[in-house]
Amino acid sequence: MDNVTTHGSVAHGHAHEHAAHHELGFWRKYVFSVDHKVIGIQYAVTGLLFLLFGFTLMMIMRWQMAYPGRPIPLIGMWLGQDRAPMGVMLPEFYNQLGAMHGTIMVFLGVVPLAVGGFGNFVMPLQIGAPDMAFPKLNMMSYWVYFIGGVTMLASFFPTGGAAQSGWTSYPPLAVIAPGQTMWLVGMIFLITSSLLGSVNFIVTIVQLRAKGLTWMRLPFFVWAQLVTAFLLLLAFPPLEAAGVLQLMDRVAGTSFFMPSGLVVSGKPLMISGNGNPLLWQHLFWFLAHPEVYVLILPAFGIISEIIANNTRKPLWGYKTLVYAVVFLGFMSFIVWAHHMFMTGMGTTMSAFFQTTTMIISIPSVIVLTALLLSLWGASIRFNPPMLFALAFLPMFAIGGLTGLPLGLAPSDIHLHDTYYVIGHFHYVVAPGTIFALFGGVYYWFPKATGKKMNELLGYVHFWGSFICINLVFMPMFIQGLGGMNRRMYDGGAQYAHNAGLLKWNLVIGFAAWSLGLFQIPFIINFFSSIKWGKAVDKNPWEATTLEWSAPSPPGHGNFLTEPVVYRGPYEYSVPGAARDFSPQFEA
């Protein structure tokens, strides 16, 4: 790979001089760093920890669903009298766990890892930039996110506990219930962090692309990040507005979301009234539907890189993929009310939103089809990142296709708020996005550390997770079609029609706890590989995109010479070429 350094010795010398001037102390280098790679790793590690924490909340809830009213083993006695007296979970605590599981997984786990982590680390490298366009803003994004995360965690401790109105926080309940104020304050921090980050991402992609890196030569991962950043930029502010309004309702006694004539526990509420609870739902879903695509688009980007690399073939229909995600980005702004078919908003509205919902499924199907066709005729390398990417395809397909009956108002009436919905969106986000994120960790780990992760532990992690996660979510479709409601403290035991479905709660519980165990190989692998992993050179996967021309790990300023791009991103197995990959950075 010496050919890279031949492009200009002037820049080379400059890079050395640069490095010499930037010897920073520990705090500036690893904690308050402005380097996009360090910030990316900070985001990724924090995001992974929050994923683990959010998953732990769910494992505790699953005990209550599998064995309602029985003391929680191991940790039950440590939870405290106001959460679980004698280790038996209180309904209020169950609600807190549910609300915080959703919030933490979406806003503190997946998005920070997918966008803050991978976006920050990989995107500037893939476009040949020395850093993000605004490095200090980048650092600020992380720390604002960090404060938001700490606020969310701290919200468990005051009397009354954390938010307990679901991650959707529908009023009037959310305005009345304890714990919500800290949730709102935390959300305002997280939203601000996302806004700063998204401005930075868009400017970086538009302005800092290397010489020769035209729009249609951008790796698909960068396109996915660009569309994601636009979604965050434009969809999050309405939720910020809604958060401010709900905070006003709680703190200043306004009635934005509180209708007149509310009676709570037999007493009329002393409020001015005339508010509109549906307004919250509109503002919330105006963010939260694009948010679904914020969760899935970076995953598309990651698995596209992995699939192109391990099929040793160009991605099938690169331009189609690009147009599909751009179209998907636009459409995602006009589908939000398909979450609200049951609110009585009228058939005209329902008809409009179910039509747009059917339309938005088209680009998703295009992306999936293109990725599937990319496998055709390939001699596939089945390494850990590729296994996760391959698993993503059918898992996301299950998640996507089960969404269609929810997007149509008539069938949604039966399925709304049942376990079917839980199964549906978890198939998209858990074995979908989170598998893609795991694939990404295995794939870019050598770039970040200079070491490869252990493959055997990777296989154990993959196969264990793959089997368990399906055992967790597949039974939920059965429960949901049988009419079992979500958010039931006793797992649904109080309803007679659930009698035949309760046994699945045991299956799901054991599958979820086993899934937890199968993350241990990953954790061991992650930390031990930093020290004992197999050392690799800068392009261990023989990949074509720009990040693989930088040293592993890249130093400050990323590239030793100014990168120049000569070709498209996925020129694998070019007929007549000496090797089966023709990198973008080689003339």
Added chain:
Amino acid sequence: MDIPYIVETRPDTGLANGKLGIWLFLASEVMLFGALFSTYIILRVGAPEWPHGELNVWLGAGNTVILISSSVTMVMAWASLKMKDWGKHRLYLMLTVGLALFFLVNKYFEYAEHVRMHELPSHSTFFAIYFTLTGLHGLHILGGVVVMLYFLGPGAKMWKANPDQFTNRIEYTGLYWHFVDLVWIFLFPVLYLL
């Protein structure tokens, strides 16, 4: 490698990084205030009756004139830099800060009067949205003041070291300031007149 296009524009996009950044930020601000204006519309359409004449139109109109004037002085502060007239730049920037503070003082008297009359946000949805919209707008004014004070104080050093970058920074501040002004131009008729 240093980060390119901090001062000079990128040939194919015709933009410097900061300019694109501030426009994107303003786009998100449009969505923020857009959501709040939508809230206003939905609350008003759904209300059995909507109060009129609760606010002091003269104070509101005065504040409108003040903010529009401050937008003019802001442009002058930037234009003076373009003409390399440092003294005039300082003068106009200080004027802008002064007008912004004048606006906030007026706003304070308005708020104080409502508080005295017990017309708090909890009084009705009208006062709820009035205080939320003007309060958030006031915070934006305050944010602008902080930034301008920075450029009058420690931030002014950059003029010696890198005049082009400093001029750009004042331009971006101005873009933000015009946006805040524009929000008020919508707020005034919506809250005071309609």
